[in-house]
Amino acid sequence: MSAEAPAPSDRSVVVDSLGVGLATGAYGVSFGAIGTASGLSILQTCVLSLLMFSGASQFAFAGVVASGGNPFTGAVTAALLGSRNSFYGLGLAPRLRVHGWRRLLAAQLVIDESTAMGVARETDRHARIGFYVTGASIFVLWNAMTFVGALAGNAMGDPRTYGLDAAVGAAFLALLWPRLTAWPQRVVAVVGALVAIGVVPLTPAGAPIIIGGAVAVALGLWVTRRSSEDELTASLEHPERGEP
Amino acid sequence: MIWWAVIAASLACYGLKLAGLSVPDHVLEHPLTIRVAALIPVGLLGALIAVQVFADGQSLVVDARLVGVGVAVLLLLVRAPFLVVVGAAALAAALVRLL
Numbered sequence: 001m002s003a004e005a006p007a008p009s010d011r012s013v014v015v016d017s018l019g020v021g022l023a024t025g026a027y028g029v030s031f032g033a034i035g036t037a038s039g040l041s042i043l044q045t046c047v048l049s050l051l052m053f054s055g056a057s058q059f060a061f062a063g064v065v066a067s068g069g070n071p072f073t074g075a076v077t078a079a080l081l082g083s084r085n086s087f088y089g090l091g092l093a094p095r096l097r098v099h100g101w102r103r104l105l106a107a108q109l110v111i112d113e114s115t116a117m118g119v120a121r122e123t124d125r126h127a128r129i130g131f132y133v134t135g136a137s138i139f140v141l142w143n144a145m146t147f148v149g150a151l152a153g154n155a156m157g158d159p160r161t162y163g164l165d166a167a168v169g170a171a172f173l174a175l176l177w178p179r180l181t182a183w184p185q186r187v188v189a190v191v192g193a194l195v196a197i198g199v200v201p202l203t204p205a206g207a208p209i210i211i212g213g214a215v216a217v218a219l220g221l222w223v224t225r226r227s228s229e230d231e232l233t234a235s236l237e238h239p240e241r242g243e244p
Numbered sequence: 245m246i247w248w249a250v251i252a253a254s255l256a257c258y259g260l261k262l263a264g265l266s267v268p269d270h271v272l273e274h275p276l277t278i279r280v281a282a283l284i285p286v287g288l289l290g291a292l293i294a295v296q297v298f299a300d301g302q303s304l305v306v307d308a309r310l311v312g313v314g315v316a317v318l319l320l321l322v323r324a325p326f327l328v329v330v331g332a333a334a335l336a337a338a339l340v341r342l343l
Contacts, residue, residue, distance in 0.1 A: 027330070030331075040250075044250050047254070048253075051250075051254035052253060054257050054261075060292055061249075061250075063295070067295060067296075067301075071246045071249030072252070075256065080288055081284070081288055084282075084284070086260045087278070087281050088261075089264020090265075092265065107265050108258060160341065162334055163308065163339075165337070166337030167312070168296050170316035170330050170332075170334070173313060173316050173329075174320060174329045174330065175289055176290065176293065177320045179285060180286070188283055188286045189290035190290060193293060193294035196290070196291035196294045197304060200299045200303075204302075205302070208291065209288065209291045209295055210291075212287070212290065213290075213291045216286070216288075216291065220279075221276075224283075
């Protein structure tokens, strides 16, 4: 990003945004491969990228399906992870000021990277360029690469031979990593993991994710009851790059 | 069944995006809402990682996946890009299974 420059040109905002778009869209290939390895069809995998278009939610949905869980448990998990996009939209709305059918289209592009490349701009014009160029370039490339990955993953046979099950865990970890900026977040992540492990033998597949997440968030609220809001919400207002 | 879940989850995710652009600020600006929203991804991803690495149906197992994720941790510590982290984790787990 070029926040340090006195007044970045339109062109530099476009170039920065395209760079983020290319880097992020490229790993649609990993979702494509993991989606089909999880037992989704090529079409289902591609429809998720097209309609859901939110990386963490898509990986979560595929992960629950792969573990043999009820697909609707996967849907709930995906929606909970997607809830942060509401807050991104809240920050973007005064900069974009879109209405009618344009708002319906712009909404689909509200993801981590497009928000990060949009909200931090000095002018509304640059905020819009950053948001739309980043969002649109990721959308196009993410969907194309999902299709490529889904074809490849489908042709490979048993995904575990290629370690794709470990790749899913690594993908989740890479999504989580930039959010572990302070102790409350680290405690919440570890508690979520431990509670989930604890209830795996006791509950049907998929449930440990929601139970672990719920307990961790409840504990997090208690731990952070005296933290200033700014500390905790910094990650929401300045989402890190690294996931659509 | 999977199709219905795909459609429902996609609609929910889109609705959440649209809501953020559409609702009046004060609805989403309650301090408690904001804290919950900041914590949900962290807690859920923690749980997702644990299940993805250690669960096999309803049993807990330690296998090649743990090696893969261990490699991912090392690469994240040196700030490797996403695709490198994911690819190396898959490769490490695949190699362990070959041995």
